[in-house]
Amino acid sequence: MNSLPKELFTNLDNSISEFCGYEKNEVETEILEIFTEKEKTTKLQNENGYLFLSKTPFYAEKGGQVSDRGWINKEDNLAQVQDVKLVNNKFHLHKVSVKGILRVGEKVMAKIDIDRRRKIACNHSSTHLLNSALHLVLGSEIQQDGSYLDNKILRLDFNHENNLSKEEIIAVENQVEEWIKKGYPCQINYETYEQALNRKALAFFTEKYENIVRTVQFGDFSLELCGGTHVNNSSEIGDFLITKQEKKGKNNLRLEAIATQETVNNYLQEKITTANKEVEKAKDEYNKYKEKLPNEEFASLLKSFPLKISKDNYRKLNLAENLLINFKQWKKKLEKKLIEEKINLYSSLPLRNHSEFFYLIYEFKNEKGDFLKVLAEKYCQLYNPILIIFFSKSTKKNNYLFLVTISKDLSRTKKINTQTIANQITKLYNGKFGGNDLLAQGFINTEKIEIEEELKKTLFKK
Ligand SMILES: [Zn+2]
Structure with a gap:
């Protein structure tokens, strides 16, 4: 609407667009001028355009207040008023979308959307x-x-x-x-x-x-x-x-x-319900693991929830924020603990001896990369020099993630390179990997692996 050329409106009659919107929501009025985006015209038929009226109840955007919206009609010919701007600071220009036909000189009814007003x-x-x-x-x-x-x-x-x-x-x-x-x-x-x-x-x-x-x-x-x-x-x-x-x-x-009561109530309801839901989720997870890792501070924060819908409780929503921060910290600790516990389960995986180093090849089911990494680190610390290749079969996706790592001492000898091995694996089984000389990780698309045999043929044959 701002892009309309100013010269369109140079010859406007001073008598147009008397504003009666302080007293009236609707008024019978006359269409005095019609414009399209480009030119003055005499009618609008099933199209968008702009109207000036002799009288208008529509407030035009001014002083920070948006314009009214509403309808201008002659019988079944209806213009939706989408926006109203002041031209030259005094004439009300109605941006409309017309269904049917409206012509200059016609008497019409102009009516604002009262609820919106x-x-x-x-x-x-x-x-x-x-x-x-x-x-x-x-x-x-x-x-x-x-x-x-x-x-x-x-x-x-x-x-x-x-x-x-x-x-x-x-x-x-x-x-x-x-x-x-x-x-x-x-x-x-x-x-x-x-x-x-x-x-x-x-x-x-x-x-x-x-x-x-x-x-x-x-x-x-x-x-x-x-x-x-x-x-x-x-x-x-x-x-x-x-x-x-x-x-x-x-x-x-x-x-x-x-x-307004309705707007404030809806807002409070939305904010507090969302917070309650998030807290409830955290609570469920806490209850599942609280024996493993009790957290009294979190448990005591939980006592204030769920919050009832009220302004006072809206002002207490920072309680929910604090609680969720506390929960995140607890969860980190829990994950660390769970990993440590699991690592103990895998403390005696079958180590093999190559003439110059240990090697460990093992296949897991549905373990995440993070866990495999921590476990591999542990073995690197305990057995040195060592080459580790872990696979984890995802039963959901029918693929494997894998990890190849070597201890630092082995890397110094430059006899083994993780990326070379990862490259071999992805070539054998169609996959992708990334990483560096100490650690490479990737995926392969296969239902079954026989990697040890394959590797023995190439890597360890000397
Ligand atoms: Zn004011």
């Missing part, structure tokens, strides 16, 4: 309340630097060097919630810019205002110059929750929040 209004009024609460909690030097809001979230940027503490966030939320609960009517006034400033209305000093300005007021704590759409009473907002904070440059902080 209601959510946007809740978020806009919440932004004002949040701004005031920040002034109360953090101090009057707080200056809004920008905002954005749609039907899902609201964002407010302001000057603040550090992240807010947990206590500050709760204080701000509690203040906003109190104003929502007490139910303050939203008072809209039109007054001169000077009158508004005398009443200490908050304004963007970078913005140019007309002589008569619109002010939006809740109680005696919130007064802003604002052209946006709002609730009639702060109680309509229902609920409010700060969901995120983020540094914006060196001196600014961005808060993201949500409003």
